[in-house]
Amino acid sequence: MVPLSQIWTVASYVLSKKIKGEKRYPLVLMLEPLFRCNLACAGCGKIQYPDHILNRRLTPEQCWAAADECGAPIVSIAGGEPLVHKEIDRIVAGLIERKKYIYLCTNAILLRKRIDLFKPSKYLTFSIHLDGLKEEHDESVCREGVYETAVEGIKEAVKRGFRVTINSTLFDGANPQRVRTFFDEVMSLGIEGIMVSPGYSYQKAPDQEHFLQRNKTRELFQQILREKKKSWKFNLSPLFLEFLQGNVEYDCTPWGNPTYNVFGWQKPCYLLQDGYAKSFKELIETTPWEKYGFRSGNPKCANCMVHSGYEATAVNDTFGSWKGFVKTVKAALS
Amino acid sequence: MGEAKKSLTGESFVFGDDVQKRELLEAAFDYRGDVTLELASGEKLEGYLFNRQLDRTPYFVEMFVAGEATPRCIPVDQIIALHFSGKDAADGKSYEAWKSKKLKERQEESKKIESEMKRAGLLD
Ligand code: SF4
Numbered sequence: 126m127v128p129l130s131q132i133w134t135v136a137s138y139v140l141s142k143k144i145k146g147e148k149r150y151p152l153v154l155m156l157e158p159l160f161r162c163n164l165a166c167a168g169c170g171k172i173q174y175p176d177h178i179l180n181r182r183l184t185p186e187q188c189w190a191a192a193d194e195c196g197a198p199i200v201s202i203a204g205g206e207p208l209v210h211k212e213i214d215r216i217v218a219g220l221i222e223r224k225k226y227i228y229l230c231t232n233a234i235l236l237r238k239r240i241d242l243f244k245p246s247k248y249l250t251f252s253i254h255l256d257g258l259k260e261e262h263d264e265s266v267c268r269e270g271v272y273e274t275a276v277e278g279i280k281e282a283v284k285r286g287f288r289v290t291i292n293s294t295l296f297d298g299a300n301p302q303r304v305r306t307f308f309d310e311v312m313s314l315g316i317e318g319i320m321v322s323p324g325y326s327y328q329k330a331p332d333q334e335h336f337l338q339r340n341k342t343r344e345l346f347q348q349i350l351r352e353k354k355k356s357w358k359f360n361l362s363p364l365f366l367e368f369l370q371g372n373v374e375y376d377c378t379p380w381g382n383p384t385y386n387v388f389g390w391q392k393p394c395y396l397l398q399d400g401y402a403k404s405f406k407e408l409i410e411t412t413p414w415e416k417y418g419f420r421s422g423n424p425k426c427a428n429c430m431v432h433s434g435y436e437a438t439a440v441n442d443t444f445g446s447w448k449g450f451v452k453t454v455k456a457a458l459s
Numbered sequence: 460m461g462e463a464k465k466s467l468t469g470e471s472f473v474f475g476d477d478v479q480k481r482e483l484l485e486a487a488f489d490y491r492g493d494v495t496l497e498l499a500s501g502e503k504l505e506g507y508l509f510n511r512q513l514d515r516t517p518y519f520v521e522m523f524v525a526g527e528a529t530p531r532c533i534p535v536d537q538i539i540a541l542h543f544s545g546k547d548a549a550d551g552k553s554y555e556a557w558k559s560k561k562l563k564e565r566q567e568e569s570k571k572i573e574s575e576m577k578r579a580g581l582l583d
Contacts, residue, residue, distance in 0.1 A: 163576050173491040173549040177525040178507050268573070388509045400488075401510045401521075 126317065127360060128247050131199075131226050138198045139444040149380045149409055151197040152437045154225075155395045157386035158183040158216060159205040164232050166266045171205065179205075181387040185215040191385040192225055195405040201228040201252070201382075203395075208235040214242035221248045228252040230292055234271065236278030240285065250288035250360075252320065253279055257299065258307045265296065276314065283315040290317050290360045296324045297341065301348035308349075308357050318360035322432040323369070325396055338428050343371035353459075363456035364439035364449070365432060373442075373452075377418035377426065381437020383408060393417045395433040397425055466550050467543040468492065474539065481513050483541050484520055493545025496522070498537045505544055506531075 135152070142150040161179040162172050172179070183191075192200055200220050207213050208231050220227050230252045243249060256265040259272040282289045291311045295304065308319060323342040346369040359366060367373045379394040389401035390408040394417065402408035418426055418434070426434075442449040467490060474480035487494045488511045495505040506524035513520075518535035 165572055170549070175491075175493050175507055175525075175545055175548060178509075178523060181523070400512070 126358060130247060134198050134224075134226065135440065136444050139441065143445060149414070151195045151381060151383050151405075152440060153199040153201050153382045153433070154192055154195050154197040155382050155384040155433065156183075156188055156191060156200055156202050157204050157384065158188055158202065158207060158210050158213070160387070161209055162204060162206040162232070163209060163234055164206070164266050164268060164271065171203075178387070182210055182212075183385075183387055185212050185219055188216045188385075189219045189223065191405075192220055192223060195383055195385075197383070198226060199228065200225045201230060203230045206232055206235070208239050213239075217243060217249060221246055224248065226250070228290070228292075230254065231278075232266065232271065233275035233278035236275075237281050240278075240281060240287075243287070245286040245288075247288070250290055250317065251278075251282050252290045252292045254293075255291050255307075255311065256294055256296070258303055258310065261299070261303065261307075265294075279311075279314050279316065288317050289315075291319045293319060293321045294324045295321065295345065297338075299345060301345060304349045305354075309354070312356050312358065318358040320360045320432065323430050325429045325431045339430060342369060342428075342430050346370045361432060362436055362439040362443060363453050364442055365436045367452075367456050368435055368439060369430060375435050375438040375442070376420045377429065377434040378437040378441065379417050379434055380409060380412075380414065381441075382433040396429065396431065466547050468545075468547045468550065469543060471542040472540060474541075480535070480538070484508075484511055484513060484535065484538070487511075487541055487543070488520070490543060490547060491549040492543065492547040493525070495542040495544040496520075496533065496538050497540035497542070498533070499539050500537070504531065504533070507545075 139152070157171070159179075159182045160172055160174055162169070165172065202213075202216070204210075207216075207229055210216065213229075217227060217229065226248055228250050231254065233251075233253045236251065236253075253275055254266075255272065255275055256262045262272040262275075263269050279289055279291075293307075311319060323345070346366070350366060350370055364373060368375050377394075382395055383405065384391040384395045385405075389403055390405055391401055392399045392408060392412045393414065397417070399412075402411060415421060417423055419429070443453040444450065467486060472479075472483050474483065487508045490508070492507075493505055494508050495503055496508075497503050504522060504524055506522040506527075508520055508522045509530070510521035512518060513535065519532050520535065520538070521530050521532050523530050
């Protein structure tokens, strides 16, 4: 389970923003300290750059400054593969000092080798990328044996007392029954919970064919989550899971998960690249937010239901009113 | 979506008018490889064009020139020609392309990437 201290931190953060009347505030900073990865997945649009860009790194100081600047209580360190960054331990330590809840997103290939760099902390979670059982995952990452390596990494991290979650992206053609078996298998490893999101065609992703369209997403998640097992724990808002099944309708909150990387503050979101701002303030003030999200009619957003866009909406709904809170409790108990 | 776009790799353009210039600089912003900008001063800059402001003044593009630590901001009115000089990093990397390869080719490619990564210290 997510520690109560984390739930409390997020709840009090959202409530304080609402009391102050702030309209656009971030919940999760998506920090990409590098784009270089030790995998080359066909579905990934994050690594398609010339070498001199892949070789660039954010310094720990730049990472901390971004976290201070935007103020989000949670930092998701993505990339690229963060464990490839030579100063990832310093980046993490500095964020923990700032009492940020960190999700270190990794494919876990280097996890066993680099785990000694970290100490278990309620602030640090390893969020391991697994897109399904062995066959599905190895195909998704275009390399044999990665699933097994990741599972070894998970076992080691769990054994050492780290918080561990699975971060899973489901693509078109996913078999609901296999996904259910996958959930059983990963929960049996002793992880804290599962994060799951439909894949989305990054504008730049070379693979545009296998991302789920909206209706298919709803169908798939209804099938997967029908008779949800008690043993499955999700590191997601219960209302986001309702949204994926088509039980509630939300629009995107793209400023909820701002992205900072070697180019600056990415406009408007983690998935789309419509340019960069030099500061978080500039990002918030100069991005034409009304042009993004499902209801905007922007074709680039038409089929997007990813958690980096819609989870913040669900969280705001939960803490924004008693009605939202009651809805969340009901969804959590269902 | 899904339509195979013709790669711009190797194409060169001297701008006819401002509309075409804007469209081409937008294409350069979308391009996943290095481009070369020819400036009115005669200077040629090769690098990755990662940002642009073409819808309001001041009009500019931003580029990471290989080997330079900080990005350059280049006013649009100084750019007279554009060359898609670098390889498009997204070209030919589709999932379909991967699947359509014979198993042996996929295994060979996988091994090649693996040994490159081992050399770079990114894998055990
Ligand atoms: S719907 Fe939101 S998260 Fe999805 S692509 Fe559009 S702005 Fe980004």
